[in-house]
Amino acid sequence: MSRLLIFGLGYTATRLADRLTQDGWYVTATRRTATETALAFDDEPAVRAEIAAATHILSSVPPADEQDPVLTRYGPALVRTRWLGYLSSTGVYGDAQGAWVDESAPIGTGRRNARAAADLRWQTLPQASIFRLPGIYGPGRSALDRVREGRAHRIDLRTQVFSRIHVDDIVSGVIAGMDGPPGVYNLADDLPSSQNAVIEAACDLLGLPWPELQSLDVADLSPMARGFYAENRRVANGKAKRVLDWSPAYPDYRAGLRALNATTSPAIASAEPTPA
Numbered sequence: 001m002s003r004l005l006i007f008g009l010g011y012t013a014t015r016l017a018d019r020l021t022q023d024g025w026y027v028t029a030t031r032r033t034a035t036e037t038a039l040a041f042d043d044e045p046a047v048r049a050e051i052a053a054a055t056h057i058l059s060s061v062p063p064a065d066e067q068d069p070v071l072t073r074y075g076p077a078l079v080r081t082r083w084l085g086y087l088s089s090t091g092v093y094g095d096a097q098g099a100w101v102d103e104s105a106p107i108g109t110g111r112r113n114a115r116a117a118a119d120l121r122w123q124t125l126p127q128a129s130i131f132r133l134p135g136i137y138g139p140g141r142s143a144l145d146r147v148r149e150g151r152a153h154r155i156d157l158r159t160q161v162f163s164r165i166h167v168d169d170i171v172s173g174v175i176a177g178m179d180g181p182p183g184v185y186n187l188a189d190d191l192p193s194s195q196n197a198v199i200e201a202a203c204d205l206l207g208l209p210w211p212e213l214q215s216l217d218v219a220d221l222s223p224m225a226r227g228f229y230a231e232n233r234r235v236a237n238g239k240a241k242r243v244l245d246w247s248p249a250y251p252d253y254r255a256g257l258r259a260l261n262a263t264t265s266p267a268i269a270s271a272e273p274t275p276a
Helices: 011-022 044-053 069-080 113-123 143-148 167-178 195-206 223-228 238-244 253-262
Strands: 003-007 026-031 056-059 083-089 128-133 135-137 164-166 183-186
Touching (some): 003 011, 003 044, 011 026, 069 113, 083 113, 083 167, 128 167, 143 195, 143 253, 164 253, 167 238, 183 238, 195 253
Parallel strands (some): 056 083, 083 128
16 A cells, blocks of 8 residues: 655645545654644654655655754655655745746745755655645635635736646646656646736626725735735746646636635625634
């Protein structure tokens, strides 16, 4: 039986674990603290036992204190595993001023220097596949939810373009990567677009008005959200398509939002936005 150990059981990793469990895999995972479904990351004897038993290991753990926690603590024990995967970020490319970037583009020039360093460290492991991910959306985490809850913004940055991917397309990409050669792969949909276009499409699906267009200075955004608007790039996915025979089931935000909207109840309009 194939056995997967996941470091960091977050949103995307949980979706992957559910899919592989349904497919007959044995899946274990770690979290910061132990739960009914996961080991504590710091429980070294238990974690090392799972590493030794695993045929596949995936890390979704982000850098901390300028280091990769998984490689720092367990790196030497990973070398005997058949397949390794790491969920990285297309943020490692920095700002491309709206240009296309593929896996050959330089990294470490933007805000994600620690992430870029971790990405490079994972690349030194010969059996590792690194998946660089753009903005992730899916059930419970999409523009539809932000619009319903009154948290959506339309920012007056008319040339700003982002890439994104549905969480289930990440799952299919990682699974394809398990049977493909090691390397770096961008997993993104086929249509980079402005965030405003996504919000407008979500509003149209829900029958709700578009939020007022605001300047970045006026919009009440968190520092993380402001950083999101500081970079502008289009992420190319051709390598994953060619090498892994992968293609997104949701090739653009319209297809993804339509599918999500079809599985949720109609929105109830409210004059009071839900706090973030």
